[in-house]
Amino acid sequence: MMNRRFFVQGLSAAALAARPLVSLAEEMTASTQAPVRLGIIGPGSRGKELIRCFLRVPGVKIVAAADVYEPRFAELNQVCGYTVESHKDYRSLVDRKDLDAIVVASPLSYHSEHVIAALKGGHHVYGEKTMAFTVDETKEIVKTVDGGKQLYQVGHQYRYAPWIRAGVERVHQGEIGEVTHVFGYWHRNSDWRRPVPKPSLERLINWRLYNEYSLGLLSELGSHHIDVANWIFGEAPRAAFATGSVAEYHDGRENDDNVQAVLSYSKGRRFVFSSMTNNAKMGDQLWVYGTKGSLNLTLEDAEFYYEPKRAMQVAPAKGTVTEKGITTGASYRAGGEMPYRGPGKKLDIAVAEDPTATACRAFVDCVRTGKKPIADARVGLGSALGVIVANQSLSERRELEISSAV
């Protein structure tokens, strides 16, 4: 049965997408430019990128930061161009009363602890994806958000890209017929390692490679694609089956360097995810397959492809076939099975900034106006459940049911 809350979320997202695409940006710039004071937990590589994006929003000031790795503070100061107050204990940051919101960009296994502490401390939260590390932690965040007045936005920035919004809206309107499959490819050619000044810092810096802190490629990359699949299908996945291995980087990492996952939705619909880290040919892209066509989504554009028209009616047979029969031959037409290599029909959408920057801008707008974020806790929940259960399936090598009830 379709989860009603997901259905409602799907509808509201579609309604938003139906508005003129420029309105999102214009509304934001039209909103008040009252100062917004931010704190951040975990200004590492992703955290600093978020801060760069937040600093493109008028009136935003980064006030305080918490991290266990001392060099991050100087790096953050350099990004900001001024000195940000530093906290070695994140709890002293969430206790501050001079912050409007807190950005949580710590390693995944710390998300729920930091997000919930920030929410309970009375702060709005922009929390990086994946929302949390375990199903229980994920649901705990949802409960905390539901039980409080603070806003929570999860870092699923694909929801903020105008071309993706428009593409998904058209899919919902039936542009490519009945959508039964979404395929997500996130292929890179790098070992995913960060330089480590000292061996003792390996796990602190390369936390993505270790299953104590991260759910690997499924969480760090796949969560975005699962979110798009949830958005398109209008519900959270019901079952997950995944596998993976270390095929290239036998360097002591615990999380696989390639992963394949199949998530099941109602009516037999499927999301198929592939991630590998030693060949970047496919890059980061999604394919949405419907009975009448396909939609290709990337972080820069959206392009439609259409299926050849199916025969609408059966032509009457010529009587000669019963008299003279037909002649046999070897003319197997391979061309019909060849992949289409021609151009598609690109969505003509006014160009926008990087989706992460738009997501940050939208969050600040929500903080200022009290509007509900598009990528809210329910959006985060849907993706996180897919990630977490798929990862569990990967460990157990069997398909697992997903319960989305909170």
Place this chain on the structure above:
Amino acid sequence: MCAWGKNLRVAALLVGVVLVWGGGAVAQEQQKPLRLFHEVHPAMGSEFSIDLYAPDEETAEQWMQMSFDEIDRLEDLLSNYRPTSELSRISRDAGKGPVTTDPETFAFLEKAVELSRRSGGAFDMTVGPLMRTWGFFFNQGRIPSDAELAALRPKTGWQHIKLDASKRTVWFDNSVSMELDPGGIGKGYAVDKVVALLRSEGVTAALVSGGSSSIYGLGAPPGAEGWRVNVPDPVRHGEMVSSVLLKDTSLSTSACTEKFFIKNGHRYCHILNPHTERPVEDRLQTTVIAPSTTDSDVLSTATFVLDPEAAAKLVETFPGASAVLVSGDEKHPKYQTVRWPESLKIEGKGEKRLGG
């Protein structure tokens, strides 16, 4: 290591146990003999290369990856080919009103505007529409009409870029969308950023090259006084006019030997004179040494645009800068130097020394 263990999360965040250094292992690591590693990476419509000395392959690979990640990040930030870049957003929106940007992009624009001013507009980031109309985007050269060029005049001019440091905003006071082109500064800026990153990682010797036109020599190879860089002769193909050693300094070159188009027997150079809106004529190559690659990148462009006397004066205003300027045409090249550290290898062709 258990400091990040689930049960010890709070402790880890409070105390930072993992920060305790293991001194013995470090000392051993530092004693490893350094080896030279080389890697290339396509970016910014060109190819970046890094040669660096590292104790082992794993460390070298990490330094390389970190450097190329940084170059890719800067390309995402500054590319005018990518509509989602921050520079593209500014180009689109700053004609409508002040655009708040991040400190890094703001500092980059401050630098670009300062260098535009110091060069009297010989370097000008607003030449984007001109580059496009002359077909230098995507290598489809064409000669625009006078009317086309006149129509672009209101859409160019670095002096229209207004920066407010107190609000970190950028706006174009001509109220039109201008296309900022990082072409004459972006690679040099990226090289400087990578050099700073490598220094902070403890790298002592590296040669970082942005498409071979913007090069920085960090330190020197073991036993050498610097990284050798050869400056080709734009006329006598395969020969060099000079060979210099770079140690903690940069060298950039602008030339029309690789990027140009020919129409009706005339060669049109991809470097445009922002004042005339037309390709620069009678220049073959400029090479500038300066402590900052951002500066040398811009100076190589600006000196290419300026007449040699003005070019020499500009170079002299930059401490530690020197230049080789080759003007004229292939049959009648003129070789001129400004504070260049050595004599040019141009037998029988004569070299003119400009400036002090």
